[in-house]
Amino acid sequence: MSEPCFTLDGEDVPFVPGDTLLQAARRAGHYIPHLCWHPDFRAHGSCRICTVRVNGRMAAACAVQASEGLAVENHTEELDAQRKTLLQMLFIEGNHFCPSCEKSGNCLLQATAYQMGMEGPHFEEFYPDRPVDASHPDILLDFNRCILCELCVRASHEIDGKNVFAIAGHGIGTHLVVNSDSGQLGDTDMALTDRAAGICPVGVILPKRRGFVIPIGERRYDQDSVAEPGRQEAS
Amino acid sequence: MTTTLTPYPAHGPRKLKVATVSLAGCFGCHMSFLDIDERLLELIEHIEFDRSPLTDIKTVGHCDLGLIEGGLCNAENVQVLREFRAHCKTLVAVGACAINGGLPAQRNHLDLGRLLTDVYPQGVPNDPELPLLLNHVHPIHEVVHVDYFLPGCPPSADAFWSFLTDLMAGRTPHLGHGLIHYD
Ligand code: SF4
Ligand code: SF4
Numbered sequence: 001m002s003e004p005c006f007t008l009d010g011e012d013v014p015f016v017p018g019d020t021l022l023q024a025a026r027r028a029g030h031y032i033p034h035l036c037w038h039p040d041f042r043a044h045g046s047c048r049i050c051t052v053r054v055n056g057r058m059a060a061a062c063a064v065q066a067s068e069g070l071a072v073e074n075h076t077e078e079l080d081a082q083r084k085t086l087l088q089m090l091f092i093e094g095n096h097f098c099p100s101c102e103k104s105g106n107c108l109l110q111a112t113a114y115q116m117g118m119e120g121p122h123f124e125e126f127y128p129d130r131p132v133d134a135s136h137p138d139i140l141l142d143f144n145r146c147i148l149c150e151l152c153v154r155a156s157h158e159i160d161g162k163n164v165f166a167i168a169g170h171g172i173g174t175h176l177v178v179n180s181d182s183g184q185l186g187d188t189d190m191a192l193t194d195r196a197a198g199i200c201p202v203g204v205i206l207p208k209r210r211g212f213v214i215p216i217g218e219r220r221y222d223q224d225s226v227a228e229p230g231r232q233e234a235s
Numbered sequence: 236m237t238t239t240l241t242p243y244p245a246h247g248p249r250k251l252k253v254a255t256v257s258l259a260g261c262f263g264c265h266m267s268f269l270d271i272d273e274r275l276l277e278l279i280e281h282i283e284f285d286r287s288p289l290t291d292i293k294t295v296g297h298c299d300l301g302l303i304e305g306g307l308c309n310a311e312n313v314q315v316l317r318e319f320r321a322h323c324k325t326l327v328a329v330g331a332c333a334i335n336g337g338l339p340a341q342r343n344h345l346d347l348g349r350l351l352t353d354v355y356p357q358g359v360p361n362d363p364e365l366p367l368l369l370n371h372v373h374p375i376h377e378v379v380h381v382d383y384f385l386p387g388c389p390p391s392a393d394a395f396w397s398f399l400t401d402l403m404a405g406r407t408p409h410l411g412h413g414l415i416h417y418d
Contacts, residue, residue, distance in 0.1 A: 097337065114416075124377050
């Protein structure tokens with residue numbers, strides 16, 4: 001008996017029972033844009049960049065179970081335009097000054113925006129006031145760039161067993177918090193070797209004393225686009 | 236009697252008029268533009284410069300294309316931007332500062348009065364010649380309509396070239412992988 005399949009932009013994609021659309025598509029070498037999804041963690045479904053059309057209805061590809069015969073549309077003009085709008089909103093809600101960001105060239109948000117052809121922010125900038133936390137001896141936190149993907153929350157909880165991070169607040173006031181009495185990272189047991197220290201897809205959680213070590217032109221997404229297999233997730 | 240017809244003078248296609256300016260920027264985008272090197276000779280076959288630091292013309296005439304580097308940090312920047320918009324058929328925001336405020340906008344969460352007294356402890360200069368500072372630095376699309384964005388800090392010479400050759404050929408400019416950069 002042949003493997004069960006769904007179609008992605010008309011192409012057959014095989015899946016194993018329990019797969020989500022995103023898992024199966026990625027395994028088959030397809031690129032469904034995403035920011036908050038990572039193969040090592042359970043789906044979170046917050047960024048909505050992976051929204052596809054499944055049998056005519058919009059759904060997050062990271063959260064929908066694959067099933068035989070589904071017709072999934074991924075790279076349509078409409079969906080890619082909506083993804084670009086979502087990305088533009090993420091950019092203006094934070095302070096994303098790429099030329100002075102250590103993550104530039106290795107950043108999933110930036111690379112996804114390149115892929116969606118985002119040339120400008122389109123909307124009015126928020127320029128929010130989000131002070132950095134430099135209290136930890138080895139790790140810098142620059143909240144200006146947080147996209148609330150919760151990957152650090154999941155990594156700290158599920159892999160490091162530490163619960164260093166959490167998301168607090170509602171609506172536009174939603175923000176990342178550090179779980180210590182002072183609210184400072186320096187007062188937690190976070191270590192540079194923790195999974196949470198390396199999972200951030202953007203330039204929030206950064207190792208100190210290593211900035212700009214790889215020259216522009218040699219960074220992750222200078223070489224390959226985010227659509228390439230092996231380049232689709234935060235490093 | 237035979238009449239000799241004087242041939243009608245052959246005209247090449249009209250050259251595009253291009254103006255450029257640096258608002259709250261560092262001239263890095265202009266320098267990168269010049270980095271297209273010998274391709275400038277080909278470019279100059281198709282365009283002529285109006286107001287630009289390259290010509291030292293101070294006022295902008297009617298132009299086909301305006302390239303604007305830098306964001307808005309003072310009242311004069313806003314005035315120059317409005318003049319460009321009124322005189323240029325197509326307006327391009329060039330570089331990170333024009334597009335999202337860039338480095339100058341990193342003062343936006345600081346108090347402007349406090350910044351000035353910190354920078355000028357002997358007394359803040361107060362001369363009518365000095366344009367008034369805006370409280371916040373803004374990208375140019377927040378004040379006028381922008382037709383195209385050419386990102387980068389600065390955009391590479393190849394990005395300039397690809398963008399301009401697309402525009403001159405009447406195509407919508409498209410920067411593919413490797414040319415689209417925010418840094
Ligand atoms: S986190 Fe990414 S998008 Fe944001 S400033 Fe840094 S490189 Fe740019
Ligand atoms: S700090 Fe990084 S990993 Fe954590 S929520 Fe913000 S963007 Fe995601």
